[in-house]
Amino acid sequence: MSSVITLEFEHYKAQEAATGKPIILDEFVFALVPNLDPKKPIERTEQLPDAKHIVHRQAINKAGLVSENAVAYSVTLGTEIGDFEFNWIGLLNKASNSVAMITHAPTQKKLRTQGGQQGNVLTRSFLLEFDGAAKDTAINTTAETWQIDFTARLTGIDEVQRLINTDSYGEAAFFGSAFDVTRDGEQFTVNSGLAYVGGLRGELAKSQVFNKLRDTYIYADFSYQGNLLSQWQTVVKLTTGNQLKHYVDSSGYAHFVFAIAAIDKTGAITDLRPQGAKWEQSIAQIKQQYALKSEMKSWRYVAKGNETTLTPNEVFHHCLLFINGLEQYANYSFAVENNTIYLAEPLLKDDHIEVVINVPVISQRALHTGSDTDVLRNEVEALRTTVHNLKGKDFISADSRNLVAIGTDENIFISENELQKIASIDVEVKTNQ
Structure with missing residues (x-):
């Protein structure tokens, strides 16, 4: 394996020094170059490989001070990145596409976690040495070690938090007008706001417009994305379709989807958002x-x-x-x-x-013993102890079918037989004379 500082970097360095700007090296490039021999010396005039050979580009994760004349740049490829092979690594200034350092290496594999198979984590670093390197690059923090893989544990912590959120908010929860869909002519606007989908907390930063929708659904699509050393965040997007399911994308990120609105053949909107926790x-x-x-x-x-x-x-x-x-x-x-x-x-x-x-003891639907009367439990328990003490207007015969008014809410009725059945009490019916 061999490395070199390019002539292109010396030109870039001189150009920045002339204008008083610091040297900025901010991107790693990985490529698989055919017929590359890592044992041979690298020409200092070498440039970036052809685009068809480049397999991955990534911003540096860390830059650190080694000495006044040496600085280190490092990148970590987490388990969410892959699959590809590479034998060429370059460090460059992204804005100018100027290559500063190049390494030729034996062909290596980078695998991501997928299908139950744990991916690998690779850390690659360049040590750049020249007189006054620390000053010219404006790097003043000490170099660190970044090889430890915490991704499995951190992913587990994230999943526990997601499940806790699901326990509290269900499959989805929306607040106020967040993700509300409105129509104006042929424009369907999804309102911005906060929501939970699949246990992920996310925010639609601004309203989004769809045109000419018919016989379809609008879905909120939430995924938790980032890399090993970056700040992870929920990525929110909207999509349309029918019967969409949760899925994993090509980068290995899990996506959780929920239908927020249904659009029928006339363009009418049915709101499907569960409100609150x-x-x-x-x-x-x-x-x-x-x-x-x-x-x-x-x-x-x-x-x-x-x-x-x-x-x-x-x-x-x-x-x-x-x-x-x-x-x-x-x-x-x-x-x-x-x-x-x-x-x-x-x-x-x-x-x-x-x-x-004012939870009544009767509704417009028929009462049955079992789950239908669970919501009435408090009223029934109260009736067990109070019904015989009610008098006059508090407890009257309402009509010829012998319906009983409970308390002062005289428009809430239940038949005597039904009351006895669900409350297991004897009812004394009093009438006004």
Whole structure:
């Protein structure tokens, strides 16, 4: 293996010195040159190989000071890079395409991780020596060692964080108008904003426009990209198609896709974005599932810490209470009295509270024992202890079918037989005389 400082570099160095500019060497080039003999001396007039022989270009990862007259440049090819072979390495100034140093080496393989096969990590360095090298290149940090491969462990940490996010936000979560699709004529605009897709947190920096869409879906495509020594970040893009699935691209990056909108044959838009975290989505599903005869009101609060009472500005007798998305049990974790919720344990700072008020014991759909009545658990438990004490307008016979009004919400009804079935209590029906 042989190396050389080129005559082209000496010309570039003199040119920069004349204008008082520092020498900048910022790119490595890898090539596979046919019939290259690494044992033979390298001509100092040698240039870049033909483009067809260049297999990879990459910005330097580190530059370090060895002495006043020597500086080192290093690049690390992580496990996400490959597959290719190379026998020629060059260090150059990218802007001018000036080659400073060249190395001829035996043919080597660079493999990326794919299909369950662990790729390799290669670090290549050039040591550039000439009088005043440190001063002329403006490099003043000490050279370091970059050969340790942490990619497997770091990738594992990233995957754990992605799965944690999935536990909290589900397959996808959107906030406010982020990724909302609107139409103006034949232009379909996807709004900018923040979202989670596949556990990756990403932001669409600016709105994006599609034209003349029909019978298709618009997908958000999130992938986590970077290299071994760079800052990794979520890359967000939008695409259209039908039945798109998660995939791995040619560079080995995993992409997670989610349909944000459906466009039918007339151009009408159906919004497919789940709003908020999983616990917020659960509340939304409950509201959507039950076509209520009275409005279901929601009150939210972020705890300051140590609160033992909650006071929504509403009149209510019963409620559903969620803390950080977990349902709390009435008469165990909390109790309601005089429009105030009394908690069994103090709240922690930044606990997210959701109080659903006026949850009725009947909906426009038929009630059945089992999962359909799970959402009514708090009301049923309250009825077990209070129904026999209700009098007058609080508990009246509503019509000839013997429907019972519960509490002061006289428009919320449930049949006596159904109430007995789901609550396992005897109902004493009182009438106004």
